[in-house]
Amino acid sequence: MAQQPAARQLIVIAREGRRTLNIATRDQRELLYLDELAEAFQLAVREDTLARGLTVTYKNRTIILTPDQALASVSGRLVSLSGAPIRDGRRWLMPFDFVSRALSLIYDIKLDLRPASRLIVVGDLRVPAIGIRGEQAGPMARVSLEISPRVSQSITQVPGQILVHFEADLLDVATPTFVVPGLVTGIRTTDQTTLAIDLGPRFRQYRTSMGGDAATLKTTIEILSDETTEPAGPATPAPEAAPEPLATPSTALRTVVIDPGHGGSEDGARGQAGSLEKEITLNVARRLKAALESQLGVRVLLTRDADQMMPLDQRAAIANNNKADVFISLHANSSQQRSVRGAEVFYLSVEGYGDEARRTAESAGHVLPTFGGGTRDIQVILWEMAQSRYIEESAALATMIEEELRTRVDVSQRPVQQAPFRVLVGANMPAVLVEMGFVSNPDEEQRLTSAAHQNLIVQALVNGIVRFRTYLEARRASTAGSAGPPRTPTGAPRP
Ligand SMILES: [Zn+2]
Structure with missing residues (x-):
């Protein structure tokens, strides 16, 4: 570095x-x-x-x-x-x-x-210059980053540190000496593309906001101590850009799994200009991951982060194994009629699967697919039943995402629909499938490959997820103490 x-x-x-x-x-x-x-x-x-x-x-x-x-x-x-x-x-x-x-x-x-x-x-290496400013603001510490040119970043918390990882080949950065007693013990680079803010024992939580312009990304990380009276409000007036939702740790929504549809030998839909669905979905998924991590401070996993094949059940299994709170599968649509356009959001239709699930329940054969890791927390439920317990929440999520999409991009005549998508069946959490638009429509194909349009979709998804988090928190709170949402095993135990 x-x-x-x-x-x-x-x-x-x-x-x-x-x-x-x-x-x-x-x-x-x-x-x-x-x-x-x-x-x-x-x-x-x-x-x-x-x-x-x-x-x-x-x-x-x-x-x-x-x-x-x-x-x-x-x-x-x-x-x-x-x-x-x-x-x-x-x-x-x-x-x-x-x-x-x-x-x-x-x-x-x-x-x-x-x-x-x-x-x-x-050559064309991504070596963003990163300016760092640290300041103490009462009981909190604020670290401001100016990143140019803009690159994606993800912000995560691990014990003792907040890590800012940049999608770059190297960082052009000089780390300042910045210490706030008990709260921040230093800022340093931990590898070629990651900055670490070392935390002291008074650290409680952090939140982030982003702004900037086309050339420069400005990220503010506010590090709150045990003395910070919440909410201090957005202490930094958000720079130029529209205010972004601030991250506050939420118990209802900690992990999001994003599933970029298709991959490898499975191209998915193909546009007239040659755009491939599998590439569009991966690009949007990467942008969405960076946006969610930096704006909401949640953990985000992709079911694939390369051009590779991934079986449908395995995609849901990744979400299950990681205890995801939300699963979003990204796709682009295709139609014989070139004029057909607009985004659509799907959640699972249980008809058909419901019957199958019941039959399977009787034979008590399947358990939720998982792989790797221990078995201590694995919920033994029927694969075919997993999503059926979340239909109501999935429907709410689909509606919220569609409402956010509608204000930014074209949506189809029937923007929210139910369909028996296999990838949603085994997801043991609220799950939706987003068809971001039709690559078979030449205008839409062009838009779907542009960064600006992808960012509109990403912001719609982020805002939809923020709204869904509020909905989930209220729902979880109202059922707290009782069994709550059906998060306990309902399927037949493993013989
Ligand atoms: Zn698809």
Whole structure:
């Protein structure tokens, strides 16, 4: 990670790996050794002692430098440098901007010089610059992050730490010293793409909010101590963007499992322009995961996070094994009629499955599929019965999501429907299947692949889930003490 290197070095990071270049200082100016640049970037350097010229060649493109002149001729074009090359014994020293103003013009791959961070990013690596500010605000601590360019992040809590993980190849970050006695003991990077806020014994909970603009993501993490009187309200006026729901730990909704439909050899629906359902679902699922984690502070799992096959029952099993509170399967639809469009939300229709479930119950054969992990908390219930106990809650979830979708994207004529989707059958929690739109409709296909439209769908789902959480909390509270929602085994015990 691009922390300030202890030695005077500049880091070159590329897909293939990284290397360091030594930094020399002359008259307060920081310079790079030309021979090290040559080795790092496969340059040929030739010194013409008679003409006192220096020729740098990459493939068949050349840079010609003249000692004592802050100029370079790059493929015949003159560019200015902040300083002239300096001879150092048998070596040559170059100003940093030789990389950005000269070398980058003849190099095949994008070179992004970040002098302040002493970093050169080679190619299309995601290396967001992250600014961190920590402040104490009464009994709470506030950590503000500015991330540019924007990358997805997920915020999770583990014992003693809040972890902020970035979807990046490396972080361009310098961690400040930030301590709030008993509450925050430090901020540091724990690996190349994760920041950790170390927590003290007074820590109780945290909440996050996000804002920013197209270029910069601003995330605020408020760390509350045992003295914080709740609710302090959004202490930070949310930056530019619309206010996001603040995360407060909820007992009703801790874990969300998102199921990106299809994958691997199963493409799902295919649009005229070639868009594949399996790719759209995975993209939206990843965005949704990041949004839920950062906005609600919930744990989010994907049933697949790659282009891979996944049997339907296994998808529900992942949700069951992880005690998910909500299961959302993402799909894109297709129709013979190109004009058909709009999102639809489905929950399980128990007709058909109900009969089958009853028959199966009598033979007492199936138990809820699970895999891995221990058996201590596994609920022994019938696979075919699992979802039937949550139909009412699933219907509420479907309605809330549809209402949020409706204000942002087109919905179909029948936006909420019941259908016997296999993937929902075994889910032992409220579960819906969202058909985000029709890839068979050319306009909608184009929209479904755009980041802006995917983000609209994501925000609708996040808001739908926030509303559902409130509904669940009220419902759980009203049945507290009694058996509550049917979370106890109802199926036949395993023989
Ligand atoms: Zn599908």
